[in-house]
Amino acid sequence: MKCELISVGTEILLGDILNTDVQYLSREMAALGIDVMYTEVVGDNRDRLTETLRRALSRSDIVILSGGLGPTKDDLTKEVCCETMGVPLREDARALTWIEEYFRRRGTPMAEINRKQALVPAGGTVFYNSRGTAPGCAIEKDGKCVILLPGPPRELNPMFEEGVRPFLAEKYASGAIVSRSVRTFGIGESAMATRVSDLLDRANPTVAPYAKSGEALLRVTAKADTQQQAAQMCDDVVEEIRSRLGALVYGVDTPGLEHTAVELLKKSGKKLGLAESCTAGMIAKRITEVPGASEVFECGIVSYSNEVKMKLLGVSAQTLAEQGAVCADVARQMAKGALKVSGADIAVSVTGIAGPDPSEGGKPAGLSYLALTDGENTFVRRVTTGHAGPGSREYNRYVSSSNALDMVRLYLQGELNQIGNL
């Protein structure tokens, strides 16, 4: 079963929009065992969209189009698909009620142009939109299946989960592909690949190394007749990888370090306090992206200036004067201050040079000091990313926040002494 993804929108070709839909849909198709062979982007143009859809129908079994279902004049996807496939449009009463209800809930009047969104292909399967106004739909004709989905991810994703995935699983899923992402922290992609280089030659499961936002990960993918067989094949390889990489592995299929940290905090019944300087709220933000984080996190201090470090966290004026704000001693004092202010069981601090420029004192962008304290023991880590200049700021802040989360998970695993401390 071959699948092709077409994203519709001139805004994507112009670079106005980051195309997250194609990532989401690719991942979902892989999980259903449906091969995505092509992904393309086409503008809001009747002729080019028609031509692209025709080519897709000539070579793929399933074509998924996302975008161009909005109420405005340049939203053409539904009309073009119906014309190309020879299917008329009709107004769907339930979709219209849904759209009217959507505006009622938000307390804003429905614009007349939104009525167009209640038109759906006659005889198709309608997917109602629980997050927005445009319904999605599936058209099946001549052995081909075309699926239309709204562009905004917060509409597309739940629509896929609630309607499209069950639809595809019943009619089109075949065999099974299972993938596992083995996520590591504290080792580069090349060094990691070297440690598992023999595994990278395997045909099934395949093992592929990737680098991503200061982390290295290994993607293990197995194909088999059943989901269970494929999963078992993956798990055997994952175990082998774990035995080679040890504590560098922080999770398998974990969305990120913040999830591992929150999970371990919950298990241990401990609460975390934070003092952030260069990351300025990023660690707190990442932790609270995990639902239920309130069980383990109550208080963070963003101390962006020396004054706040002294006043709220009790950092010594003398240390700041002698060593500057970016040093191991300030990190230690910030963590101790955060532990006291938050009343938590452990506290983590970060102070560093986010960039893009070095500090006035000449400390390089990408240098940061982190500390973790439980009141008795205090651990300090020094991080240098080596990245400066344009584009480095976001990366450096992210890597600093990842190191803070990494310290939390290693501490709770009883392994904080082992890796990378001062």
Added chain:
Amino acid sequence: MKCELISVGTEILLGDILNTDVQYLSREMAALGIDVMYTEVVGDNRDRLTETLRRALSRSDIVILSGGLGPTKDDLTKEVCCETMGVPLREDARALTWIEEYFRRRGTPMAEINRKQALVPAGGTVFYNSRGTAPGCAIEKDGKCVILLPGPPRELNPMFEEGVRPFLAEKYASGAIVSRSVRTFGIGESAMATRVSDLLDRANPTVAPYAKSGEALLRVTAKADTQQQAAQMCDDVVEEIRSRLGALVYGVDTPGLEHTAVELLKKSGKKLGLAESCTAGMIAKRITEVPGASEVFECGIVSYSNEVKMKLLGVSAQTLAEQGAVCADVARQMAKGALKVSGADIAVSVTGIAGPDPSEGGKPAGLSYLALTDGENTFVRRVTTGHAGPGSREYNRYVSSSNALDMVRLYLQGELNQIGNL
């Protein structure tokens, strides 16, 4: 001049990676007046990559490939391009030195496999990599230009700016396309489109409405012989849009609300304090993404629990008991507490239900109260996004943080009374 973008990587087809490169390159090509007609993704597979490149060379003048320049076995882009175009590879001494230096700076040993990255197409233009190990390059042959770039955005983006953009501008840029994004806050896409519907029919400049993360924006794009003419054509339309939308417009080509807020804070010489509950650091993170934010921001309190709201911000236990944490009075008290603790000139607070589930007391996900105080006057805004359930949490938090930044910019523009206050 027709351009085609090919992203190389099975990890993209499997959905492991969010393809930000294609957005970046599309935007840059548009700015150079080079039309991007196709964008495609192809896996790390010799045959499919060769076939895709051949088709691209048959229909496009410029083909830009990103990804697959890494050191591992499945990185094939350079070899496949050289084979397809009939150009040999040779080791580049400067690239090798660059790679060795990269590892020296980071204090880690160079893996032997990284040496492969110093191979470049003979006779091509080499783009050195100031952020990573893989050099990029341009191969010009038979009237076609193929450009190879590393996949990671923090390598690709600076390489494009430092090497590729000047290269293309000199050889291939023709005419000029200028685009402006008119960014608004406080109005939906449909309502905005209705107010400017006559402008949406224009052929040059074109005006197109988009919705993005709780904001609506208008993209104005003009084509002309010179950059200056195109810019003037855009600016005339932007002025017309401003006159219709008034204070709803927060910026033109502004990266986001945080930039407008920081800029206005700098201009007014005022400092901002923060008290965040449901957004938990997101406002602080967004503000400090703007380089130089330390001039205007020193202190943020993430008060995720009632205890911290009372202890650090002085919120009354009685208010919390009677009305719960998510109400106008708690927002007011949090803002006043943050003003005091931070010593800033104005302070903003947020308390709300991020979701995905409603609060225990039955308050809906997506409800939040925000307050801004300058010590004398306190303004409160109530926000309901109408979004609950899976995927709503991140959206609700983002919209809350945007509302906080919007209150700051409207306050500093002297227009906070006008829009959406309780």
